Amino acid sequence: MTQHQAHERIADDPGEATIVARSDVVVVGGGPAGFSAAIAARREGASVTLIERYPYLGGLAAGGMVLVLDDMHNGDEVTTIGICSEMIERMEAVGACVYPKPEERGQSWDLYRKWARWGAFDFRAQTKPAPIVMAAAFDPDGWKRVSNDMIEEAGVNVRLHSWFSRTVMEGNRATGVICETKEGRQAIMGEVVIDATGDLDVAAAAGAPFVHGSYILTTVFRLGGVDTDAAERFALEEPEAYATIDRQAKRIMGGSWDFWWLKTPLPGIVWCNCPHMTGLDGLSVEDITKADFLGRKRIYALVEFVRARMPGFANAVVVDVAPQLxxxxxxLLEGDYVVTKEDVMDRVHFADTVARGRDYYTPYRAMLPKGIDGLIVAGRHYSATEAAQKQSREIPPCMAMGQSAGVAAALAVAGRIPPRAVQATAICERVRAQGGDPGDRPSANATILEKAA
Known part of the structure; x- marks a missing residue:
């Protein structure tokens, strides 16, 4: 039976759930957006419970091994700061992060040769060489380690191994969530709930409208035993021979970005953000199971090929495959405002802007579900068209969104008002006080078109 065929149904009484925690703010999802939201809310004085289904924090950054933080600059200006910047600095301090300092950013072939294999180039640039910009390559366990430290220091109540199941509603207001755990069904109650699940699980369960999009799935992996100096030398000194082998490698994978391998802070360990698989639905159990099996087959076929053909990869071994697909x-949420591709590409600035990426802006309305109170959405599942989301879903802007969501939630609790009544100007003021840039002051070199709230 396929996912498109009718399934038989049985009656299922969910029964009761034990209330195990109450806090001002409940954040569901410990990925970059949820982590940022939890810390930001706690720094504003709210009590916070953070719920995560995996045994670690980090989401697709750590568990999905998306090991480059990018889309956080506008020319020479670093635009995504705040908790994201703190994370980068603290990972660098423990040897888990590498990025070009300001004097090493710019456009030249020397800079490109030094930094391109770290992923620190402007991937949207149309010129060659692509400019080297602020982007950070990091180690996934370094992310987990620093996340734990920052969450503990902030005083957030964390509940791992808790799989979101249902949103608790009082009328049209979210008042908590139910999780499935080894101890049975557990309830975590709060004044404001933040959906940072990446898949809109909480808002969808609450009845919020959404669209169902899809894009490529990837089984990310890392290889060890790679002589990166030899591999880079081969690519630079014998570009035609390298290009031939590179094309064959990409055919074996069935899809990848231009650079299928990048360097990491760990010597001899490279990051492979591939293979890509199309036509699969990230919400379908059948499809994501297929992706896990198919991805591993392609990974080991690739390793066999590059060990035989690619200089520098003769001793390559699979170190790990990301535990998260x-x-x-x-x-994608259909919120009070739906961000369009034109909004992103034209750098539209909104009167209620509360977060930003490189040179695009997120209005607070795009984080609020239609018809649902007590709930804020932060992350790649925010209110945007499919085309707009593909241009604005990178990790740093999702962290900026999370930081603003956490601040908004805390302000709602403190003011005893619903999140929808919180003013964007108040959110921006507090985000700036926390060291972030909510985008309320648009870049001087951006094309600004005000869209009123």
Missing amino acids: GVRQTR
Whole structure:
């Protein structure tokens, strides 16, 4: 039976759930957006419970091994700061992060040769060489380690191994969530709930409208035993021979970005953000199971090929495959405002802007579900068209969105008002006080078109 065929149904009484925690703010999802939201809310004085289904924090950054933080600059200006910047600095301090300092950013072939294999180039640039910009390559366990430290220091109540099941509603207001755990069904109650699940699980369960999108799935992996100096030398000194082998490698994978391998902070370990698989739904159990099996087959076929053919990869071994499948797009909220591709590409600035990426802006309305109170959405599942989301779903802007969501939730609790009544100007003021840039002051070199709230 396939996912498109009718399934038989049985009656299932969910019964009761034990209330195990109450806090001002409940954040569901410990990925970059949820982590940022939890810390931001706690720094504003709210009590916070963070719920995560996996045994670690980090989401697709750590568990999905999306090991480059990019889309956080506008020319020479670093635009995504705040908790994201803190994370980068703290990972660098423990040897888990590498990025070009300001004096090493710019456009030249020397800079490109030094930094391109770290992923620190402007991937949207149309010129060659692509400019080297602020982007950070990091180690996934370094992310987990620093996340734990920052969450503990902030005083957030964390509940791992808790799989979201249902949104608790009082009328049209979210008041908590139910999780499935080894101890049975557990309830976590709060004044404001933040959906940072990436798939809009909480808002969808609450009845919020959404669209169902899809994009490529990826089984990300890392290889060890790679002589990166030899591999880079081969690519630079014998570009035609390298290009031939590179094309064959990409055919074996069935899809990848231009650079299928990048360097990491660990010597001899390279990051492979591939293979890509199309036509699969990140919400379908059958499809994501297929992706896991198919991805591993392609990975080991690739390793066999490059060990035999690619200089520098003769001793390559699979170190690990990301425990989380690389899912880029599933449910997208239809919120009070839906961000369009034109909004992103034209750098539209909104009167209620509360977060930003490189040179695009997120209005607070795009984080609020229609017809649902007590709930804020932060992350790649925010209210945007499929085309707009593909341009604005990178990790740093999702962290900026999370930081603003956490601040908004805390302000709602403190003011005893619903999140929808919180003013964007108040959110921006507090985000700036926390060291972030909510985008309320648009870049001087951006084309600004005000869209009123």
